[in-house]
Amino acid sequence: MRVLQVTDNYAPATGGLERVVQLLSHELSALGHTVAVATLDRPDAPPTSVEGDVTVHRLAGLTRRLRRFSADPQHQFHPTAPDPVLVRRLQELVDRTRPDIVHAHSWMLHSCLALRLPPGSRLVVSIHDYGLVCAKKTLIHDETLDAACAGPSLRKCLSCASGFYGRPKATALVLGLAATRFGKVDLFLPVNEAVARATLPGVAPTRIRCVPSFVADSVAAPAPRPAFLPDNDFLLFVGALGEHKGLSLLATAHQRMTTPVPLVAIGPRRADTPTLAGTPERPVSVHDSVPHPAIMAAFAAAAVVAVPSRWPEPQGLVVTEAMAAGAPVVASSIGGLPTLVDHGLTGLLVPPGDATALAAALDSLLADPTTRRRLGEAGRTAARRYFASEVVPQVVDAYDSVLARPRASTTR
Template identity: 45%
Template structure:
């Protein structure tokens, strides 16, 4: 098949979603598909290039030109409503690539909605977050509590606190309109966890969807020499956290829980510092940022176990898969997509979000009972196969086959319905 992947960002801009799209493109190409990627233009990057066997096209949108709209100049996001210039660029790209399936990730899908009938391609959208119903994408009302569903009186003040009033109105209403249209136009949604499917309303509606997680490559061996930054890691055991050092990731809960441990090994934090990152850390806590992915994978292999104490509903935490693929267990919170990835008491441990004493108890249990830790690691290493490319990409391929094979039947049904309508003459 000819497959066009759409992603608002693509390496060298890197994150969990971008890595997923890149890995998906490479895996599909290895399976014999003709794969191209459409992504937003980035200063200094060529308009067209080859990433292995995958053709990468960088497209410009009108809102990208308005630098004042974006807090991070490296990440000028696609809007949740059609961008005229981006839509035109997508039309040209589709005419050039002639895909059988367009598979979009994140809000870039909104600029394709007006083109669906003209493209002739089937349209698949993966939901990596809660952006189908939440203008902030994280489903946290006012940043403090899990939202129980969208409503104007709730969404606008919440979005305004995050974006400012003007951007909040455009983002919230634009997202509602695009979401309404997408549920009628998209051929198949893929939700990366049951939490995403549930909170975005897919489980209670008639929109076709599948729950398929992100994945890690089949071969997770870390190639090449170790990065010099690894010399900064502790020589012995250490607990590892990987992610943005922010309250939504539970960083304050983790630090409080860590201080309650008895004779703990060092705690290593690797991730970006943000506005709400703590300014002070307990003794024996080491913080690092901007590490290359290969170095992070080396760090996982050298760690004792991992911890991901998010207080928000993580959609599908790739960091858990990477830890498991490296033979490490994770203590995580029982929220969002985490229960999809961890079988509590078998491959890892789950604790209530925001509960520092429970997190302390779970970490202490692994420190005190190395037999338990070894059992969790062994079971996790066995079961992580269901989260690797061979298993997951096959499921995505089946979605492509299903929507392509459904097309002739839908066209025939439409013709049948039309044949029964009275003539306008």
């Protein structure tokens, strides 16, 4: 079949979502499907490029004028309303390639909703976060962590998003979401049931199929141990170096632990990245630019990987990658993380925001190498459920199922 993947950001942009869309595109192509990608244009990439059998179209629209408002120049985001110039470029691409499936992954969906698709085409939407209902995409209300927002309302969302974006940008995003109708979407693919419940209230079950994010089968291929790692046991954190990921919480737990070990944190810095002060007995090191193979090698070398998220993490590719590398995981019981970590079998779950419980769980594993090995091996086996070879056929089956039925025509 002919498939058009549509996403705000694509390589050379880096991140979990970007890796998933790129991997999906190439896996579908390897299965014999004709795949193209439509994404926002970038000043550091050509309008059209070819990756193997996948053609990438970087389309210019009015959105490019919003770059100066972006907190991260490497990641541009489509607004929560159609971009008329981008719609025209997307329509030209659709008319020329006539895809069977238009598969949207991010806020470019809002321009997809304005397209006139060929009669045989279907619109499929993957839901990787909470962006269908939350302008911040996080489901965090007023930066109150450790519990998800109960749901959107116009006044509440305007107030909450204004504290995050500022009033003008927040107003545009929130009003755009409130006005959007998703009746043209033929099939939603949330990454798990937790995300489905939060983002798709009132949507008929026949229009929903949970399909997780995934990693390459080769994700845990052996790689040299990075020189920056401690020689002995250490704790590892990988992710955005921010409060929503629980970095300060982990630093507190680290100091409370009875077992003095180094803490290594890897990830991009943010405006809210805390200053982490270790001690000679409990050193802390932070690394903000590490290639992905080195991160996987760090997972394989870690005594324990901590995922102390304080926001309702939709899925958490870090957990999947850590388990694939055979590392035992201690994670917060919030969002979609409990769907990945089977408590006592592949890792341990602790209440979000509880530094004492986090410290105790980390101590318990550091004191018990046998349990660490058992959890790591079980995690390695469980991670295979999230390998491309397992998940991409689910995506293809979803495509086939939606092509076999009439196009959506609902008001939601």
